[in-house]
Amino acid sequence: VNQNPIGRSSRSNPVTYIKAWDDIxxxxxxxxxxxxxxxxxxxxxxxxxxxxxxxxxxxxxxxxEMQFMADVELVCESCGGKRFKDEVLEVQYxxxxxxxxxxxxxxxxxxxxxxxxxxxxxIAARLKPLADVGLGxxxxxxxxxxxxxxxxxxxxLASFLGKDHTAEKILFLFDEPTTGxxxxxxxxxxxxxxxxxxxxxTVIIIEHNLEVIKSADWVIDLGPEGGEEGGHVLFExxxxxxxxxxxxxxxxxxxxxxxxxxx
Numbered sequence: 001v002n003q004n005p006i007g008r009s010s011r012s013n014p015v016t017y018i019k020a021w022d023d024i025x026x027x028x029x030x031x032x033x034x035x036x037x038x039x040x041x042x043x044x045x046x047x048x049x050x051x052x053x054x055x056x057x058x059x060x061x062x063x064x065e066m067q068f069m070a071d072v073e074l075v076c077e078s079c080g081g082k083r084f085k086d087e088v089l090e091v092q093y094x095x096x097x098x099x100x101x102x103x104x105x106x107x108x109x110x111x112x113x114x115x116x117x118x119x120x121x122x123i124a125a126r127l128k129p130l131a132d133v134g135l136g137x138x139x140x141x142x143x144x145x146x147x148x149x150x151x152x153x154x155x156x157l158a159s160f161l162g163k164d165h166t167a168e169k170i171l172f173l174f175d176e177p178t179t180g181x182x183x184x185x186x187x188x189x190x191x192x193x194x195x196x197x198x199x200x201x202t203v204i205i206i207e208h209n210l211e212v213i214k215s216a217d218w219v220i221d222l223g224p225e226g227g228e229e230g231g232h233v234l235f236e237x238x239x240x241x242x243x244x245x246x247x248x249x250x251x252x253x254x255x256x257x258x259x260x261x262x263x
Contacts, residue, residue, distance in 0.1 A: 001153050001174050007144040011046050011058055014106075014147070014155045015140045018162055020126035021045075024140075027119045028098055033091045043088055044098050051088040053079035083141075102141030106130045109140055129158035133192045134185030150179035157192060171202045178209045186211050210257045213250065214239045221250050 006017045015021045025044040028034060034043075043051030046058025055078035056062055064072040075081040082089060082099040089097045094112065096104075104112060110127050114120035130136065133154040138147070147155065153174055178186050186209065193203050205212060213219060219242050221235040235245045243258050245251035 001156050001172055001177075004149075004152065006147070006152050006155050009047070010143050010145050012144045013140065013142055014130060014135065014138060014144065014158075015127070017144070017155055018126060018130065018159045020123055021140075023119060023123045023126065024098075024101060027123065028091055028093055030119070031091050031093055037087060037091075039088065039091065044084070044091075046083050051084055053083055053085060055079065056083070058083050099141075102139065104140055105137055106140065107136035110136075126162055129161040129192075130155070132161065132188060132195075133158045134181050134188040136185075148180050149175075150177050150181070153177045154189065161192060161195065169200050169202070171204065172196060174203070174205045174207075176207055176209075177205065178207060178212060183211070190215050208250075210254055213242070213254060214258060221245070221248050223248060223250070 006012065006014065013021075015024070022041070025041040028044045029039055029041040033039075039051065042048055046052045052058035053060075053076060056076035060076055060079065060081040060083040061073040062076055064074060066072060076083075079085070083102070084098055089099060091097060093101070094114075096112070101109070101112075106127055110124050110131060113124045113127075130138070135151065135154055135158065138151070144152070144155075154177060157172075157174075157177075177189060181189065190212065193205070196203055205216070207213065216239055219235065219237065219239055220233060221242060223230050223232060223234045224247070234248045235242050235251065239254060239258070242248065242251045243255040
C-alpha cells in the first residue's frame with residue numbers, strides 16, 4: 001500500500017475513492033426539488049458537465065499559472081467557490097445543499113446522515129471506515145492532492161475495509177502510515193490493522209512510532225545508524241525482547257515506553 005496520491009484529478013477526494021459519493025449524489029437527486037427540476041445524479045457530480053460550474057469545472061477555484069513561481073489559486077467568481085450551479089445548490093437534504101455536505105468532516109457526515117434504514121444509513125456505513133483509520137478530521141470535498149502520503153495510505157486501507165470480506169488472504173505492506181497522526185488516531189489505525197489480521201490477512205509495517213512497534217507480534221530492528229552505518233539486523237523477535245536489547249536505540253526507547261506504561 002504505497003503513498004502515491006489516490007487520484008490523478010485535483011477534483012478527486014477520499015469520498016469518491018471509496019465510492020460513497022455515488023450514494024450521496026443519488027440521495028440529492030431523489031429530493032423533491034431535484035425531481036421537480038429534472039436533476040439527475042450526474043448533475044451533482046463535479047467531474048462531468050451538467051450541474052457543475054463550468055467556469056472552474058467544478059473545482060471552486062481558478063488556477064493561474066505563474067511562469068517562475070508557484071501557481072496561484074483564486075476563488076471562482078462565477079460560483080463563489082461552491083463548485084456547482086445555483087439550481088443545483090438550491091436542492092437541500094436536511095437543511096444542507098451539496099456544497100454544505102462537501103464541507104463536512106468525515107465525523108460530522110457520519111453524524112449528519114441518519115442512522116435509520118435507507119440511503120443515509122448506507123452512506124454513513126461507507127464513511128465509517130475512513131473514521132476507523134483515523135481520518136475523521138478530513139472534509140468530504142478535500143482534494144486528494146492535499147493529503148499526505150500517510151493519509152493516502154489510510155484512505156486505501158479504508159477502501160479495503162469497506163469492501164465485503166474475501167476468502168483470499170492478502171499481504172499488506174505499509175510505509176510509515178502514522179505520519180502526522182494524533183495519538184488517539186494512531187489507536188484507531190491499530191484497531192484497523194488488527195481487524196485485517198483477524199480476517200486472516202498479514203500486515204507488515206515500516207514504522208518508527210513506538211506505539212506501533214510495541215503492538216506488533218514480531219519486530220525486525222535495522223541499524224545501528226542510518227545510511228551507510230545502518231542496514232544491519234540488530235534484533236528479531238517480540239517487542240518485549242527488543243526492549244531488553246541494550247545495543248539497539250529502538251530497544252532503549254521502547255524499554256522506557258513499556259516501563260512507563262507498566263508504571
